[in-house]
Amino acid sequence: LQRQNGLEDERGQWDSKVEFILAVAGNVVGLGNVWRFPYLCYKNGGGAFLVPYFVFVVTCGIPLFLLETAMGQYTQEGSITCWRKLCPVAEGIGYAGQLILFYSCICYITILAWALFYLIFSFSSQLPWASCNNTWNTDNCVDFSVQNSTIRRSGQTNTSSATTEFWERRVLSISGGIEEVGSIRWELLLCLITMWVVCYFCIWKGVRSTGKVVYFTATFPYVILFVLLIRGLTLPGALQGIVFYLYPDPTRLADAQVWMEAGAQIFFSYSLSSGSLTVLGSYNSYNNNCYRDTFWLCLLNSGTSFVAGFAVFSVLGFMAHQQGVPIEDVAESGPGLAFIAYPQAVAMMPLPQFWASCFFIMIILLGLDTQFVGIEVIMTSLSDMYPKLLRRSGRREIFLLFFCFTCCLMQLVMVSESGMYVIQLLDYYACNGSCMYFLSVFETLSIGWIFGADRMCDAIEHMTGEDPSPLFKLCWLCLTPVMSLGAFIFSMVQYQPLTFNRWYVYPEWVYSLGWLLAASSIALVPGCALIRLCTGTGSLRQRWSRMCEPDSELRLTKVLRAEHQYGTTAMEMATLNT
Structure with missing residues (x-):
């Protein structure tokens, strides 16, 4: 970047197209591809789940991916200021997306701290979650290596595995409820600080540093995934696990919940409606072929999810085979897969320390990309709003340090004994699919009907030299908003209050707080439009007309x-x- 009088007068760009591809791939290919998609696939009809999944890919995933990337590349602006240029009335979408992204980053990095904690213990001479001979274990603990036979002989039902007790009693030291905050888990706090330091240095120089870091963080997880896949396929019981993963049950297609979960998976795994793709696209050269990039990146994302299912379920099949239990008894999603089921499975293998280390390094790298790109997106959006303040030499680094430090302080409650309850609250309400569906509806309506789908297609053609398929115009005008609106309404109708582990019911005030967190983002869409309308000059009609005019x-x-x-x-x- 060139500097004059201490002011960075250029925004910067990716040094090469490869950096953009790797940054986007690192952002969209995250933990959800490994611990969520395979579970959803088996739970919702196996191979039949791919039908609603690909319907949402075609009607929402690819069209929104192209739209958001093209918006950033066309305007060369972040996720808030790009709306000021394209459709000022919809500026609230940018603010809402950034707030949801902020909530997500707060939750996400805590998961990385857990993974780092596990990685450190993976180098022990004996994996601490492999036996019940530890100070944190209870009398109900059952060593998984003899778990099945022990339970059959004793007839015990109130038992817990060594892996579960390590997770709940050693890692989390979980309290009895969200109101029982307890003490701070200092080991987790140190892991959290470590992850924040790593994130800071990954992005402290903006795209100049981010573009170099992703060469490693976006590619090495694939090496480990391939190694884990080969190892999993060679284990006894792997075939049964894979059959369980993909065996189709077409009757599940009649369940609307299956379709909604497919849609939610697309929105989260493609990083839609959060503004991430807009910011990453804004660092492209104006004539980059984002149209072609979209197809390759979407294929990479979905392909990774599909292949990860083989790596996961081959190992779960092995664990079920070793214990002599049905696979559904060991299949987990989310943290349950990463911190209970998979660690328990690798502890049964030869060289368990090696395989545990590989797995948690992969988890950390998959999440690290998504985390530091998310922080970079927020920083870019703020820098584009206040360039004279934040682009001066050295100020960005100082503000980023302040931002990371503040976030770390806010997360103290998340590394306390009640931290898991807080994280689930944020994840369930502030970062849920309903908020993303809501933003998607207004995003496509604003671009398709106010800015103009034809004008957007012309902009893409002008940048790339390729005329987008008419299907994209149809999606932006009709299919995507209709699908998103339907998913939003269904998620509201089917709402169930949050519980923890199916037994803990949160206090009533927590549910009110949860709805307030959800409303804090979506209310920004009409709120910002109303503020613009009230503070503008001229007649009401003139104000509205100016709000709908692009720059x-x-x-x-x-x-x-x-x-x-x-x-x-x-x-x-x-x-x-x-």
Whole structure:
């Protein structure tokens, strides 16, 4: 970046197309691809689940992926200021997406701290979750290596595995409820601070540092995933696990819940409606072929999810085979898979320390990309809003340090004995699919109907030289908002109050807080529009008209204006000059 009088007068770009591809891949390919998609697939009809999954890929995933990436590349702005240029009335979508992303980052990095904790213990001479001979174990603990035979002989039902007790009593030291805060888990706090330090240095120089870090963080997880896949496929019982993962049950397609879970998986795994793709696209050169990139990146994301299912369920099949229990008894999703089921399975293998280390390194790297890109997205959005303040030499680094430190302080409650209850509260309400569906509806309506789907297609063609398929226009105008609205309404109708481990019911005030967190983001969409409408000048009609007009300085607008005024030659000159 060039500096004049201490002011960075350029925003910066990716040094190469590869950096953009790796940054986006690292952002969208995360923990959900490994611990959520395989579980959803087996739970919702095996191979039949791929039908609603690909319906949402075609109608929502790819169209929104292209739209958001193109918005950033076209405006060269972050996820808030890009809306000011394209459709000012919808600026609240940018604020809402950033708030949801902030909530997500707060939760996400705590998971990385847990994974780091497990990784450290993976180097022990004996894995501490492999036996009941530890100070934190209870009398109900059953060593999984003899668990099945022990239970059959004794007839015990109130038992817990050594892995579960390590997770709940050693790692979390979980209290009896959210109101029992307890003490801070200092070991987890140190792991949390470590992850924040790593994130800080990954992005402290903006895309100049991020673009280099992703060469490792976005590629090495695939090496480990491939190694774990080969190892899993060679284990006894692996075939049964894979059959269980993919065996189709077409009757599940009649369940609307299956379709909603497919939609939620697409929105989360593709990082839609959060503004991440817009910011990453904004660092591209204007003529980058984001149209072609979209297809390859979406294919990579979904393909990774599918392949990860083989790596996960081959190992779960092995564990079920070793214990002599049905696979559904060991299949887990989310933290239950990463911190209970899979660690228990690898502890049964030869060289368990090696396989445990590989698994948790993969988990950390998969999550680290998503985490530091999320923080970079927030920083970029703020820098684009206040360039004179945050682009001065050294100020970005100082503000980023302050931001990371503040977030770490806010997370003290998450590394306390009640931390798991708080994380689940944030995840269930503040970061849920309903909020993303809501933003998607207004995002597509704003671009498709106010800015104009035709105008957006023209912008993409002007940047890439390729005319987008008419299907994209149809999706932005009709299919995507209809699918998103249907999913939003269904999620509201089917709402169930949050519980923890199916037995702990939160106090009533917690549910009110949860709804307040959910409303804090979606209320910004109409709220920002209303503020603009009330604070503008002129008649109500004039204010509304200005709020729906794109910036006259947009590149294609200037080119078309020159073409209309001077003809084709001037248009070509304007294109070259801009």
